[in-house]
Structures are given as C-alpha cells and as structure tokens.
Amino acid sequence: MKQRLPLIITALFALWILGALMPRRDPEYAFGAFGRLPVVFNGRLQPVDSLARNSLTRIREKDTANLEPAKAWYERPKILSATEWLLTLMTRPEVADGWKVFRVDHPELKAMLKLPEPNPAAGEDGKHYSWNQFGETGLKQIEESARNIQENKKDSSLRNAFDNATLGLYEAMTLYLRLKNTVHPQDTVRFASEIADYQKAIPAGVRAFQQRMTGSGTFDTNALTEVFGHAERYFVTLRGEPPLLIPPASGGDATFAWQRIGEALLEPSFGAPLLKHLMRVPKAELSPEAAAEGIRLAGTRPLSPAVGHWAAMADAFRESQVAGFNTAVAGYQTYLESLRLGKGLTKTAREQLYNSFAPFSKTAALYIVAFLFSCGFWFNFAEWSRKTSLHLVQLAFVVHTLGLIARMWLEGRPPVTNLYSSAIFIGWGAVGLGLILESFWKNAIGLAVATVIGFSTQIVAHNLALGGDTMVMLQAVLDTNFWLATHVVIVTLGYAATYVAGFLAILYVLLGFFTKVMNADMGKSLSRMVYGILCFATLFSFVGTVLGGIWADQSWGRFWGWDPKENGALIIVLWNALILHARWGGMVRERGIMNLAIFGNIVTSWSWFGTNLLGVGLHSYGFMSGAFTALMVFVGSQCVLIALGLIPQAKWRSFSAAAGGTVRTGSATV
C-alpha cells in the first residue's frame, strides 16, 4: 500500500486540476459566453472576463464579488462572478452601486468618510463598502484629498499609509466610473430604442448642421437640437475613457482601429475627421480647408452593427430576460465571427480559460502540500513521503510550465515582461533547479527548497496582481522579444539560482540548529549543492547582466549607465563571485559559505525589488510602500538566520557529539 500511496495522492491532485479545466455550464444567463466577448482595455485585446476580474481585483482585492461580506462562509453569502458584477455595473448601475465591493481598510480613511463600523446584524463587515455608502460628500472628499496628495507629495516616498490608502481608493473609484459608462450612458432606460430615435434624427440633423456651418440659408433648429442632445450624452461617456467595445467593421488583428461605443455612436453624425478633431487633446485649430472637408463628410458613415448587438444584450439583461440575453450574446458572437478578427476570438476564449483555470493558485496549493511531505521524510524517514512530495512537485512543475506557456502565447512575448511575471518565472526556475538537485541527492532537500521558493514567489506574484492587469502592453523601449528572451530570462534565472543557494543555506542553518536531522554527510551534500548552484548563479547573473548592458548599448548607446537595476544585478554577480573566491581561497568553510549564501538572498531581493523602490532610473515603477515593508521584514529575517548561523556549531542540536548519526540521507550519499 505504502508503495502505491505517492501515485494515488498525486493522481487525486491531478484530478482536482483537470476538473478545473472542464467547461462549466451556465444555469441561466450565458455569462461564460458573455465573458469571452472581446474588448480592448489597457491597450490590449482581452475577454470581458479579464476586464471584469482585473477591475474587481483592483477594487476589492478578489476576483469575485461577495454581496454579503458580513456573512461567514458557512452562512453561504451570495457571491457573483466578476463578469456578472461587471455586466450589472455597465447595464444596471443603480443596482451595482448598492453592492459592497470597495475594500477600505485604513481606519483614518474610514473615519474620514464616516463609513459604518462592523455590525453583522446590519450587514456591515467593516471592510467592504458600496458606492452609495460613500455618498456625494464622501466622493468629493476622496477626490480633494487625492488631488492634494498628488500635488503636495509628488515624490511618492513622502506618502504615508493614509495617503496611499486614499490614492488607492481614489483610483479604484475612477476605474469604477470608467466602467460604468462602457456600454451606454449610465442613466439609459432602453438603449435600443434610444439608438433608433437617434438614427432617425441623423439625416435632418446633419443637413441642418452643414447648412449652419456653411451659412447657406436657414436651417432646421429642432433637428439640430435633437441630434446634439444625443451627441452630448455620448460625449459625456467618452470623458471617462471607458474600455473600447466596438471592433472595426473591416476586421483584422490590429487593436488601434477599435472604438469606444461613444465614438461609434458619434461617427455617423459628425463623420470621422470632424470627430477626430473634436476629441483631440490638447485642442488645436483646424485649417479652413480641413474644416470644410470635415463638414462635408459629416453624416456619411453608417452606424457599426456592433452597437446594436451591445444594445440588445444590455436591454435584455436590464429587463431580466434570460432567453433574450442569451440570444443577443449568441447573435453578437456570430457577428464577430463574420468579422475575421485574426486570432482575436481564439485569444479571448483561451484567456478566459486561463483565468478560470488559475494555474498559479493551483501550483501554490500543490507546493504547500509537497513541502509538508518533504518535511515528513526528515522526521519519520519514510521514502513514500519523499516520493509523494517528489511527484507532487513534478505535477506542480508541469502546471507551472503550462501556465507560463499560456501566458507567453497570450502575450506573444517571452516569459518575463514585468515584475509579476518575473515572480512567476523565478519560482519556476527555482523549482526546476530543486528537481534537478533532488534527482542527484534524493534527500528531500531539493524538494523543500523548490516548494518554499515556489510558494513564496506565488505569494509575491499574487500581491503584485492586486495592481490590476498583469499582461499590460510594453513601453516602446521594451518592445523587443529578442532582448526580453535573452537578457531578461537569463538574469531572472540568475535570481532564481541565487535564491535556491540562499534557501539551501537556510535549510542547513534551521535543520542544523533546531533539529538533530543534520549530520556530517548531509552537511557535506548541502554544501556541495550550494556550491554547484552558486556556480550556475554566477554564470547566469553575469551573462544576463552583460547582455543587459549590450541591450542598453543597442538601444541608447550606453553599455553601462549605473542605473539602479543594473547596479543591483552587478551586486549579485560580485557577491556570487565573492563567495566562490572565498571558498577557493579557503577563507570560509561549510558554515561560512552558508552564511554568505543567506546574505545572497538579501542581495537578490534588493536587486529584484529594492532598486525599483528607489524611484530613480529606467526600471523604477514608483514607490510601493507595501513592498518596502515586506522587503524590510524579509531582510530582517535573513539577518536573524545569519546570526543563528554565526553561533558555533557546538551549540547546535545537529553536528554536536550528542546528536548521533542515525539519519539516512537518501539512497546515494556523497
């Protein structure tokens, strides 16, 4: 039985993972199909599902909407999918405004906005609040304080926790408002009939407009007023810069021809050139010829059929017509398929699948379980425990790899494009290295390190994802797959390897100091692992750093500019080289190398995160106070570990004479 146990446990987890890939049926509304519909936001084509999840994550730090946050999980609170929440917000804002989806934690901010205290009887959990609860005055207060902070504390490192909480809430509210006007002006009652009225009024209105502008005879004031009345409403929706819903009638892969629904509605009356001019920021003068041409072309464009489809979906959902909504979604899908959007529709469908599969939260869970099994191996020395851990890590590694590949396919990019993906990739690299180590030394050490780093990097990634979309478009200077695939990947593998060495060293200190698991044999094998990994880390961080220099030389003529991120990478190289030379020179022994390797964790974290926090240089992403605290805590913990490592081994529970050497270190000892 014990021999089969590892495979049985792994198979159960594999089934759980496969289960998440099964398509789910919608009992009523076709939210799944609606969530697959394409929109353009943050400059990229994405499914409505991604827009909904990323926005909700930004607003309430979770990608589902719990409508009864004061209820405990066993009381079965009503939980909506992100897509249903977004659809409600876009079509029935008066309903969505009553849902408690804004997360507010800072006590002073709550006090300022006079938000209610926790009171389960009244449905208040003291953390989540609705748009209506802020009220007019609350909205004004938030806006004023946010402006005040932005103007008076331009340097983001001057901002305190209250400032950051205020700005965070202000950004969440801005996003909420942007989304509200995505499909139609927020006070719409029946969109389809409104559009029909508008379309009827266009020909006469445009004629009147042209007559007025050219000064040729009298014009019909009523016709002009009617069209302008509509147009004004659509202009107002554009002010919030909502997502782009309307695909170009000509189809194609390009996202730049997509329009906001307001633009699509205004174009039939104003014509393309005039509308472009009216929306230009900053405002500019139009030459008389261009103006005349624009006026002549007014009223020549037809209304995009996509607008009608969106109106049908919105009206049906607002009026709670399940069948009508599902037919409208299917109708729009058929229309989209006729457009030939390149790989657009496939992409949105796969991205939705990726979202609901959530590969990295699955791997995080697997890593925890696998870690427990590898610990079990050291304490009851049962091989089945190690095998289980090994198979679970292998399974997680496969899922992790598939998740990375999915992201690469969706983005059309190498694996690392921003901090979020670097966390995912560092985890992947560390798990890969851990598996390699385990294949040599079968003593669960490689597995323990793989799972700890795998899990921690997922936590880091999860927190980074709270900022919103993790697949944002890349700035012009980063827009090169060659350098992203070489420099960035290699330098990130260098980070991963340095962390693996550091965590191996932590294991050495912790197991040595607190348990009797370690003996001379195991110590020696750990020290060999650290050495081998450090060689690897030196190679990768060096080559990665120099490739970064070459990229810089290629793109702005400077091989080395002493940019903080460059310096961070250089410090890793120098530190790794220092450890290797100190070992070759016999200046440090086993324990010394371990302590130096733990310090490597600090060096790497500073390079990975600390340099971005400085707020200077090309790689800076602004000051993140949460990240700063986390970094300081991590640095502190590493210092404590080094202090432990500095205590002479005679005082450790392992290695001392009393510890005895009854530990089996796997089938092959070195």
Place this chain on the structure above:
Amino acid sequence: MISKLFQFLSSLRLTVVLLGLGVVVVFFGTLGQTSDGLYVAQEQYFRSWFAYWTPHGSTFPVVPLPGGYLLGTMLVINLIVAHFTRFKWTWSKSGIFLTHIGIILLLLGQLATDMLARESIMSFREGDTRNYSESSMDFELAFLRSAGSNTLDQVVAIPAVRLKPGDELHHELLPFGIRVKDAYENARIRLRAPVMDSNRPPAATQGVGARIVIDAQPPTRTMDARNVPAAVIELSGPSNLGTWAVSGELKPQTVTVEGTEWRLEYRSVRDYKPFALTLLKTTHETYPGTDIPKNFQSRVRLRNTESHEDREVDIYMNSPLRYGGYTFFQYQMGKEQLADGGRGTSALQVVRNPSWITPYLGCILVGVGLLVQFLMHLTKFIARRKPRAA
C-alpha cells in the same frame, strides 16, 4: 619585501576584499542617486579614486570608500599579477583563464569608454537639417563673424568653465577683449519690471541685457532638467562696447565693431559632422485607449557630399543608425506635433564610442569561460557519482 608585495597583490584574499568593497560601493553609489541624481553620484562613486558616503541630511561625509577607478585598477592588477605568479596553465583551468581575460577586457573597455565616449544630442523639427550635435551638459560662448556667403563663418568659442568672474580673455581673431563680470552655473532670465525691480539695475547696458534681470538658480542635479548658465561680460576693443548679458535662454545678439558685425551667442557646445541629417517625418504612437508609448520613430535623410551618399533611414527604439563612427538613437519626441500644420520634433542621442566592441568580446569570453569551467565540474561530478549509484 617585493615578494611579499607580489604575494599580497596576487592573493585571493585581496580578490575577495575587492569584490566585497565593490558590492558596498555599488550599493552606496545607487543610494546616492536618490539624493544627488545619477550624474553626480556616478562622478562621485564610480568615476573617482576615493568616495565618501554622506547620509541624507548629514553635512559631513561619514563612510570613506574606495572609488570605482581604484577598485577597477586594483582588480586588474590583482588578476594580472595572480596569473603571472600563482596560476599555472592547465587545460582544466582554461575556463578560468578565459573568464579572467574577459573580465580584464570588460574593465579596460569600461575605462576606455569613460575616457573616449562622447554623448551629445541632435534635436530638430521636421524639415530641419543638422550637421552638428549639441552637448547636453556643456555650454560655450561663441562669437561668429559671417565671412561672406561662400565661405564658412569664423567662430571663436569659449567653454563655459573658462568664464570666471573677474577674468579677462583675449583671442587673436577677436578685435576686442572680454572681461567676465558675473557668471552663473544655472540661472533664469526674465524681463525687468520697472516698478517691482526698481532697486535692481538691468543685467547689462547693451543688447537685450538692458531690459532683463538674471535670477540665479541652484544647480540642478536631476536627469530630466538641465542647468542653463548665464554670464555678464564687458567687451572692450578700440572703444568700450559696454556690458552684455548672455544666457542659454537668449537668442543670438549682434555687436558691431569697426563696421563688422559679430554674432554673440551662449549655446550648447557643438560637435560638427562631415555629413548632415534632415528630419523628414516623426511618428509617435501609443497603445489604443492608453498613454503607453508604442513607438517613436524618426525618418531621416542622410546626406554626405564627400561620399555622394544620399539615403533615407528610419531610427526608432532598439534600432539606431550607425554611421561614420557615430550612433544615432531615438531619444525624445515632442508630443504636440499632432496638431494640424505643426511640425514634429525629435531628439536623437548621438554617441561616439570607439571602444564599443569590448563589452561584446568580454561577454563572450567570460560566458564561454564560465560555461567551460562549470561544465567540467559538472561532468566530473556526475562521472564520480555514477559508479557509486550503480
């Protein structure tokens, strides 16, 4: 004694100490950028022999550190001496040899770049032609005399650092002497308000200087702002020509001396090229619905009358133009060019770096060296394990 010195210079202990100090200096040099700006921090920590780290808010230096030059030099000496004394060539150490040669090449290359590389900016509007680029830091006081339509202007240019209050400067081509009355590293020019500035005389007696005042500004150290220097000079030739205010913000002024007109200009130091670029078109794209820049692109026409070259080139991010020993990179682009009839502006970074190839070679050598060395370790390690595992 000497053998002891060699022992010290070749020791691994020294290597470890130097690497450790390197970590410390790079760390403080990075921290220094937040308070002093990139340029100052770079000069202070990396392009120096000795450095001091001053904590934010403190007035006196606290932590003495070796500068980048000192560390680099010591590392090169350490490596070279070690190879001549301690190291014996064997095939099993070929990787280390390659790595170390690569490191030496990288360090020397960086030094050469520091000494030889020149960076400047070429900025123009659509339709403009430029045969020179301008320094982004240094200014010069230029006197120009038009020497007829067919020949080049006669130019006397004095670097800004030579302008010290009280100094007198003479040049054989100039029919007048220059006495520096005031010099400002960074200053702003504004029109003198007769009522508000009643207690401040105009900056100078002649030219536009009679209508303005100069407000000294603290020198800026950030990357995105630059110092605009100004000076007040007195010109005296056969007759007294009065005092003149010059500044990087002012347009050229004209001084007439014995019937010849001289143009007076305080401008960025120029570097003339034997060819010219004309900016034909600028492209500035952002991702739809966002402000994220997607592409900056300048289409330029390259003309060299000597080699009869005349072609059009696109310069954009990660795709520079390399020509005549110079490399032209897309640097900045004006956004306002989208207005109708407005002409787009573009700034190209112009770099001349004769030692640009060294990092490429160094990287290959070190990469291959490390790979060889570690693969040898690895294969040995695996070979040793096999018989036991069997």
